[in-house]
Amino acid sequence: MSAIEQTEATRPRGTRLPRRARRNQLLGAAQEVFVAQGYHAAAMDDIAERAGVSKPVLYQHFPGKLELYLALLDQHCESLLQSVRAALASTTDNKQRVAATMDAYFAYVEDPGGAFRLVFESDLTNDPAVRERVDKVSLECAEAISAVIAEDTGLSQDESMLLAVGLGGVSQVVARYWLSSESKVPRDTAVQLLTSLAWKGIAGFPLQGTEPH
Known part of the structure; x- marks a missing residue:
């Protein structure tokens, strides 16, 4: 089980993650996608899907793919x-x-x-x-x-x-x-x-x- 899956499994339904926890979750999803696909092949859609969030939520934390990668x-x-x-x-x-x-x-x-x-x-x-x-x-x-x-x-x-x-x-x-x-x-x-x-x-x-x- 990945860190993302563990986070989702232990979080009560209907609750929102604190900003820092959400950011860490998104970084974990991004890492899995970037390592598997490489930077150029990876898409923000893939990262959002892997994290289980919408693209607007992802863009609230990171304005673009490069900024996410640099973080x-x-x-x-x-x-x-x-x-x-x-x-x-x-x-x-x-x-x-x-x-x-x-x-x-x-x-x-x-x-x-x-x-x-x-x-x-x-x-x-x-x-x-x-x-x-x-x-x-x-x-x-x-x-x-x-x-x-x-x-x-x-x-x-x-x-x-x-x-x-x-x-x-x-x-x-x-x-x-x-x-x-x-x-x-x-x-x-x-x-x-x-x-x-x-x-x-x-x-x-x-x-x-x-x-x-």
Whole structure:
């Protein structure tokens, strides 16, 4: 049962959803339609039907399909960023930080709702507003990682950012490949392998005041 169906099943008949709840319901319906059909093939009629509302109700919340898509994109970009930040803050052990961050990317792409496809594999990625958001979340994730690298290694901001972009990019690309290839490697094993690869590289930059291992 989808989130939309669960909402409808638990809502007493004859009651109206609060505005925020209705908006979330519409975003959930839009996500299902966009993931299944792609942006260009999806129609506002399809989204309204999936949400079980009339088109006027849908347009009361979102003036058009692009605005609806961007609202959904903002939601999922923020979700990824918060997951990466939480992973970095989950421990002070840097090897475990690498593992937690890798796992955050794998968890994101494995989400059954297919949110990562909206962010990284959309048929609308050439739209300036979409491209701006995708680039922004990648940059902000890298900035979060680079702050930890700079603090622990004493590398400059530019040097730390370069390493952070590399780590984030590897995590994202490998996690997406792992999912799309329907790899038989379990997620925990995939995260462990990628963590080992990344750690052997980043561990070459010692903590301030220590010698390299």
